[in-house]
Amino acid sequence: MPALRVAIVVFPGTWSDRDCGYALGRLGVATRRVWHREAAPFARDELVVLPGGFSYGDYLRCGAVARFSPVMEAVRAHAGAGGLVIGICNGFQILCEAGLLPGVLMRNDSLQFRCQDVLLVAAQHDSPFTRGIARGRVLRMPISHGEGNYYADEATLDRLEDAGRVAFRYVAAGAGAGAGAGAGAGAATAEANPNGSLRNIAGIVNERGNVLGMMPHPERACEPLLGGEDGNAIWQSVLASVGVSA
Amino acid sequence: MTVDDRTLEQVAMSRDEYALLVARLDREPTEVELGMAGALWSEHCGYKHSRPLFHHFPTTGPYVLTKIGEENAGAIDLGDGWIAVFKMESHNHPSALEPYQGAATGVGGILRDIFAMGMRPVALLDSLRFGLLDDAHQRYLFRNVVAGIGGYGNCVGVPTVGGEVQFDRAYSGNPLVNAMCVGVGRREHLLSAAARGPGNPLLLVGADTGRDGIHGATFASVELDEGSGERRPAVQVGNPFLEKLLMEACVELAEQHRDWIEGLQDLGAAGLTSSAVESAHRAGTGIEIDVAKVPRRERGMTPYDVMLSESQERMLVIPKREHLDDVVALFRRWELHADVVGVVTDDGMATVRDGDAVVARVPVAVLAEAPQYPLQGRRPERLDRLHGENLGALPDLDAARANAALLELLGCENIASRRWIWRQYDHQVGNHTVVRPGGDAAVLALGGGTRRGIALATDGNGRLVWLDPRVGAQIAVAEAARNVVATGATPVALTDCLNFGNPEKPEVAYELEQAIIGLSEAARALGTPVVSGNASLYNETPQGAVLPTPAVGMLGVLEDVERHLTPALRAGDAVVLLGASPAQPAESLAGSEYLARAHGRVAGRPRLDLELEARVQRLVLEAHARALLAAAHDCSDGGLAVTLAECCLAGGTGFEAAAGLELGARLDAALFGEAQSRFLVGVCEPAALAALLALARDAAVPATLLGRAGGARLRLGPLDAALDAMREACEGGLERALAG
Numbered sequence: 001m002p003a004l005r006v007a008i009v010v011f012p013g014t015w016s017d018r019d020c021g022y023a024l025g026r027l028g029v030a031t032r033r034v035w036h037r038e039a040a041p042f043a044r045d046e047l048v049v050l051p052g053g054f055s056y057g058d059y060l061r062c063g064a065v066a067r068f069s070p071v072m073e074a075v076r077a078h079a080g081a082g083g084l085v086i087g088i089c090n091g092f093q094i095l096c097e098a099g100l101l102p103g104v105l106m107r108n109d110s111l112q113f114r115c116q117d118v119l120l121v122a123a124q125h126d127s128p129f130t131r132g133i134a135r136g137r138v139l140r141m142p143i144s145h146g147e148g149n150y151y152a153d154e155a156t157l158d159r160l161e162d163a164g165r166v167a168f169r170y171v172a173a174g175a176g177a178g179a180g181a182g183a184g185a186g187a188a189t190a191e192a193n194p195n196g197s198l199r200n201i202a203g204i205v206n207e208r209g210n211v212l213g214m215m216p217h218p219e220r221a222c223e224p225l226l227g228g229e230d231g232n233a234i235w236q237s238v239l240a241s242v243g244v245s246a
Numbered sequence: 247m248t249v250d251d252r253t254l255e256q257v258a259m260s261r262d263e264y265a266l267l268v269a270r271l272d273r274e275p276t277e278v279e280l281g282m283a284g285a286l287w288s289e290h291c292g293y294k295h296s297r298p299l300f301h302h303f304p305t306t307g308p309y310v311l312t313k314i315g316e317e318n319a320g321a322i323d324l325g326d327g328w329i330a331v332f333k334m335e336s337h338n339h340p341s342a343l344e345p346y347q348g349a350a351t352g353v354g355g356i357l358r359d360i361f362a363m364g365m366r367p368v369a370l371l372d373s374l375r376f377g378l379l380d381d382a383h384q385r386y387l388f389r390n391v392v393a394g395i396g397g398y399g400n401c402v403g404v405p406t407v408g409g410e411v412q413f414d415r416a417y418s419g420n421p422l423v424n425a426m427c428v429g430v431g432r433r434e435h436l437l438s439a440a441a442r443g444p445g446n447p448l449l450l451v452g453a454d455t456g457r458d459g460i461h462g463a464t465f466a467s468v469e470l471d472e473g474s475g476e477r478r479p480a481v482q483v484g485n486p487f488l489e490k491l492l493m494e495a496c497v498e499l500a501e502q503h504r505d506w507i508e509g510l511q512d513l514g515a516a517g518l519t520s521s522a523v524e525s526a527h528r529a530g531t532g533i534e535i536d537v538a539k540v541p542r543r544e545r546g547m548t549p550y551d552v553m554l555s556e557s558q559e560r561m562l563v564i565p566k567r568e569h570l571d572d573v574v575a576l577f578r579r580w581e582l583h584a585d586v587v588g589v590v591t592d593d594g595m596a597t598v599r600d601g602d603a604v605v606a607r608v609p610v611a612v613l614a615e616a617p618q619y620p621l622q623g624r625r626p627e628r629l630d631r632l633h634g635e636n637l638g639a640l641p642d643l644d645a646a647r648a649n650a651a652l653l654e655l656l657g658c659e660n661i662a663s664r665r666w667i668w669r670q671y672d673h674q675v676g677n678h679t680v681v682r683p684g685g686d687a688a689v690l691a692l693g694g695g696t697r698r699g700i701a702l703a704t705d706g707n708g709r710l711v712w713l714d715p716r717v718g719a720q721i722a723v724a725e726a727a728r729n730v731v732a733t734g735a736t737p738v739a740l741t742d743c744l745n746f747g748n749p750e751k752p753e754v755a756y757e758l759e760q761a762i763i764g765l766s767e768a769a770r771a772l773g774t775p776v777v778s779g780n781a782s783l784y785n786e787t788p789q790g791a792v793l794p795t796p797a798v799g800m801l802g803v804l805e806d807v808e809r810h811l812t813p814a815l816r817a818g819d820a821v822v823l824l825g826a827s828p829a830q831p832a833e834s835l836a837g838s839e840y841l842a843r844a845h846g847r848v849a850g851r852p853r854l855d856l857e858l859e860a861r862v863q864r865l866v867l868e869a870h871a872r873a874l875l876a877a878a879h880d881c882s883d884g885g886l887a888v889t890l891a892e893c894c895l896a897g898g899t900g901f902e903a904a905a906g907l908e909l910g911a912r913l914d915a916a917l918f919g920e921a922q923s924r925f926l927v928g929v930c931e932p933a934a935l936a937a938l939l940a941l942a943r944d945a946a947v948p949a950t951l952l953g954r955a956g957g958a959r960l961r962l963g964p965l966d967a968a969l970d971a972m973r974e975a976c977e978g979g980l981e982r983a984l985a986g
Contacts, residue, residue, distance in 0.1 A: 012581055013487050015403025019677045022693070035579075052675075054401040057487025113396050115672045144400070144672045220674050225691060225808060227682070 004239055005046045006031040009075070009091075011066045016052035016088060016219060023222035027235055039070040042078045047238055050075070050091025052144065052217060062105060062147045063093035072098055084128055084238065085211040089145055092203070092213035101206055101213045102160070103152030105145075109196025113146040117227070118194050118216055119171050120202050124164040127209035132237030138171060139230040141221035143194055148215040150197035150204075157199055167212055168203035170194065248274060257284025258464040263617060270612045278598055278606040281550050283613055285516035286523060289467035289783050292616025295749040296781035299621070299759055302766040303776040309738045309803075310775055311436070316528075318359040318439050318512065319429075320777020322739050324803055326696045329433045331365045334373070334426035334704070334743045334799040336782035339466050340481040341394075341423040345387045349394030349423050350484040354558055356427040357404060358512035361493045362561065364437035364500025365429030368678050369690055370399050372409035372425050373704040373743065373797040377418030379659050379983040384413070387421050389984070395425070396670045401486035402493065406671035407679055407688035409704050413659045416708070419787030420470055424743040424780075426799040428702060430692055435500040439511035440529035441522070441564050444592035446508055448522065448533060449563040449570070451577050451584040452492050455518075456543035458482045459556025462515055469748055469786040488559040488582075495580040496561060503576065506569035508590075513560040519553045519613075521562045522588070523596050527614035534597040535588035537605070549605045553598060564590060621749060623756030632713055633851040638832040640845055643914040645964035651844065652960075652967055653975040655884045655918065656891055660839055662979020680807055685896070686732040686880050687800075691807045699807025701735035703800050707883075708793030710837045710852045715757040717852050718837075719764035719796050721922055724859045726800035727772050728880040731863045732925060734811040734870045735802030740769060742779040742798050747791025749783045757794040758783070765796055771856040772863065774800065811870060813879035814897035815928045815955040820935045821890070821901060823950045824942060825862050825924030828886055829910025834919030839884055844914070852922070858947070859923040865945045866925050874938045877928030885918040889926050890952070891960055891972050897928075900957035900969055907952060909963045917965065928955060 006024055008031050010017045021031045031049075034042075042048055055066035066072070072094075079085050079100055087095040095101045108114055120139045122130040133139070152160070160166055172192035193200050195215070203214030218231030249264060257280060259267075267275055267283050275283060286292055293300075305313045311329060312321035319333035337352025353370060360367045372395055377384040388411075399406045409426070441448070459482040496510060511525045518535065526533045537552040547555075563584070565573040570586070577584040591597070596613055598606035643651055655661055668683035680699060681689035687703035705726035711718030727737040742765060747754040769776055785792040804810055815821065826834075835841045836850025869875050877897065881889040894901050909916040929935045935951070942949035953962070958969045 013401070013490055015490070015675055019675065022677050053403060054487060054490075057401060057485070059487070112393075113400055113670045113672070115400075115674065116669050142674055144674065146400070217674075220677060222677070225680055226674075226677060 004029050004242055005043055006049060007034045007042055007046050008049045008051060009034050009036060009071055011036045011053065011055035011069060013055045013057055014051050014053035016217065020049050020051050020219040023219040023231065024235060026222055027232060034071060036069040036071045039074055041074050042083060044081065044083060047084045047086065048075055048078055050087040050094055052089030052091060055090055055094065062090060063097040066094045067098040076100065079211045082208060082210050086129065087213040088217060089215055092215055093147065095211065095213045100211055101204055102156050103150055105147050106149040106151050107147050108149050114194050115142065115144040116194060117141065118143050119173060119192065120168045120216060121171050123166040123169045126164065127167065127205045127212065128238050128241035129212045129234055130167055130237060132240045133233050139233060140228050141216045141218055141231045143216050145215055148195040150201045152198065160204055165205050166201055167205045168214055169200040170202050256461065257281055258288055258468055259284045263287060266617055271608065276606055278550050278553060279608050281554050282519045282606060284464060285519055285554055286613045287616040288464050290515050291520050293781055294616045294618050295621060295783060296744060296758065298618050299762045302762050304766060304770045305775050307773065307775040310777055314777055314779060318362050320739060320741060321436060322777065322801060324698055326698060327433050328430060328692055328696060328698065329436060330428055330430050330700060330801060331360055331363045332426065332428040332741055332799065332801055333359050333778035334424050334741045334797060335780040336743050336745060337423045337425065338420060338745065338782050338785055339470060341391055342420055342470055344481040345390035346394035346397065347481055347483050349391040350398040351482050351558055352423055352425045353395055353398040354484045354486065354489050355514050356425045357402065357489060357493065358514065358561065360427045360429035361496045362439055362510050362512045363429065364435045365431040366497045367404045367427050367429045368676055369428040369688065369702055370404055370406040370425060371702055371704050371799060372406065373706060374411040375417040375422035375708065375795060376413050377415050378413050381418065382986060384418060385984055385986060391421065391423055392667050392670055398484055398486045400672045402490045403675050405673045405675050405679055407673050407690065408683050408702055411664065411667065412708065414708060414793060416793045419789050420785045420792050422745050422792065422795060424797045426704060426741060428801065435504055437500050437510045439525050440509045441525040441531050441533055441590045442508040442529040443566065444531055444590050446564050446567055446590045447570055447586045448535065448588035448590065449565055449573065449584050450540060450560060450587045451563055451582055452560040453485065453488055453557050454541045454543040455552055455555045456557045457547060457551055457555060460551060460554045462556040466515065467784055469784050471788060482556050482558045485559050491580045491582055492559060492561055495577050495582060499576060506573050507563060507565045509564035511562045513562060515556065517555045523610055523613045525562065525564065526596065526610045532591035532593045532595045532610055533588055534591050536599045536601065538601045539585060539587045541585055549598060549600045621755035621759050622752055623759050624752035625756050626753040632849050635849040637835050637850050640832065642912055645913060648913065648917065648964040649967050652887050652891065652965060653971060654843065655839060655888055656972055657975035657979035658839065658843060659980060659983040661884045661888060663977045665977060666980040681733060681810060681812060685812050686729040689733050689807065689810045697806045699804040701730045701733040701802040701804060703729035704797055705729060706795050706797040708795035709848050711761055711794045711796065713837050713850060714852050715760035715794055716764035717854050719761035720768040720854050720856060721852060722796050722798045723765055723768035723772065724854060724922060725880065725882055726798040727774060727863060730800050730802030731866050732811060732878040732880045734809060735804045736867060737772060737774045737800050737802040739777045740774045740798050740800050742776060742796055744781040745785055745792060745795040745797065746783050747786045754791055761794055761796050768856060771860050811875055811878045812896065813877055813893045815877050815893045815899050816897050817899040817956040819876050819928035819930055819955040821952045821955055822927050822929060822938060823886065823924060823952050824865060824927060824947055826921045827948055827950045828916045829908050830912065830915040830919040830921050832912050832915050834915045834921040838918060838920040840914060840918035854922045861945050862923045862925060862947050865942060865947050869938050869941055872937065874929060874934040875927050876930040879926045881924035881926050882920060885920050887917040887962060887965060890962065893926055894960050894969060895973055895976060897955065899955045900959045901953060901955050901961065902957060903953040903962045904951055913963065
């Protein structure tokens, strides 16, 4: 059985790279770090992680400069060939800026940075990232961002919903059953939605389902000592989908 | 003498000091020399009024690796080869003028102090003081200071895990912004900020040098006045992105190539001048700098500008000659430029050239050894009056108003939940944070294969120090230690930031001296030496000085971080008060929040028995070591009722007082008095309760069984408050205050 290989991309200003390495290491997965200037192609079976941080300081617009990094050509090629890519927080912003995912992440509706736990449910179960997550299971993990307010035009949102490409939604405590059923799943209270994202969207996948972008930080919810380990469900789903048991 | 008053005023140097400089040099200084001396002889860099008192501090102990003053921060042995370095520093005056950038660059500066020692910063804390939030300007300052701290820390990727904030009118013109940073690493990676090895190059890394912040150290060392707004250019602008790259490069250098370099020093107050001179002084060497080689951000800068610029995000590296190229390449890989701007010499001189021209040549010792002034203190007259106030003559709290008084205190700006603040800070990045903000102290796991952890807290109640400088400062240390003990950690060392008014005024001098004595006494009694710190004097406006505020940052160690405590009570827990019983005289209201709110006065005489304090803290640690405790909380601001409410809210449970619990003759003192040296603990099993009470008896610590957690209401004497009402009061308090 082949081991999962993971490449963690490091832009200047990335800060979740070490946390991702830590979380995956706990699951027995070895990772390598790839500096943003490296343009060499990724291995076909590698999971590419774009971690959180403030790439290039994000002084212009989150992810707007990072998308021009040499490594992004390799990421684009990898995604185009069906390789797995996960963008977390700033990584999600970069994937949107690079056009690998639709929509944008705008300033939180509170106009403030937010670091807090949120509750999520997987809103689809046929991508490698979500296949292993039980239907209706509520996952607790932290967010930490100032710009996580997902926005896309109505037609795009409808298209995402119809194609089952909404990967994760913010839900209120107690939500769960039937969580894949659309905008009504999980009460869309202000408390549940930490940033004003349209239709409570916390994460989406591309058409092929091999590229995931999400604002919450699964790598931080990796052990009970740190407040929970629900984030492991996503890594474990990927491991299972490539035939590796964690 | 040829120098005019205006020039001296610019460098905040007195005529006498100028004369001293001339005498030490045996000639008149050049313009650059005068600027360098002015900066290094400022209070901010030279500690000329506070250093004569530092001999009071206990500085050694079994955990201390680097003593105060030896390096940029103190280093502590955590065991298993792990060490922590930590320090707290003020950025008060910049934050008064430009709150966002002032606070942000305060965070940037303290981070550099830590990674200059080769350690990876893992935690930031902030001790903040503002005027009351009923004033729009204070709300502006508060919002922007919080935003600035978050803006810098969040971007750089170091979690802000704790701290505290208090509001009092005395801080209206001069807010206090103290930032503390803790770094962790392996002992063998510890770096020194010494310019060793004559012939080794001086490498300047990071930002280009601009005109920003010239005279910043001087500005920090004078009182604020109406014209201070014109000093805004003395406030620097931070670039946390650049800092992140510097931090990664420096940590990599320490962790992987320790043998490539002799020293690493940050550029903070007084920029290149203090950085180069201090590192040479530390090593007993000299330095020669060519300002023409310093990369500039703007044209037309003079040697004076370059030497005194406080442009942020710069480090001075002293590589070994043979590894210069390796070090430069490492920084290049992190997309930083590194330029050789000078060389270490063996002549003990600080020489500055501009190309071929020598513009300054002064003995390092003359610059580094600022004149020192013994303080001329006079006991403030207010103390006798305040101590003599008969608090017993005040009308007691009407039992029918007890609920309302509790809810008002829970919601007031000095006690309400700080969630509004810390949810704007990334408090988790790095995957070390075990206990998040909101409890007594933050708890972090070291990771890296050890089970050890650290607990961190800041404290310092200015009101109590104002009422009694010596006892108030003792209490600041005791309470910071208590906060750490409440997590189950053993306090091992502290850092401090001494925020006072103008020390040239006799009453301020008295406060400063007494506070340092009190702080030292408590540090000694509790076994927590002072390993680093900073003095911020001249915190005054025409309206007067701030409350004398020594902020204390305490570090504690947990051998097994999984075994930590929080304030959260669980239904069924027996609740015990360790330390003085609930029945208290009116005198325990001294300096309390209740006295300030209900009676509009800050008065009385705070009391602390350091021997009892040490016994109580040891008792809690012993009880925890024996696994007797389920929860613990420091009983402080707002007294017993507020402490109990906080434990109930944290655990989502109510509380029922034991039948016949004696609250004494004064209801206000029992519920809201702030007698020191008390913990509220939860105990889960009858056997544990009996064992705890026996331990307390053996330790000569009073212990009172208060009652039992459970239900959805807090019932204590006449108090009968619903959990939901308490939660709403507490969690929404700051937002309501900010709504104006």
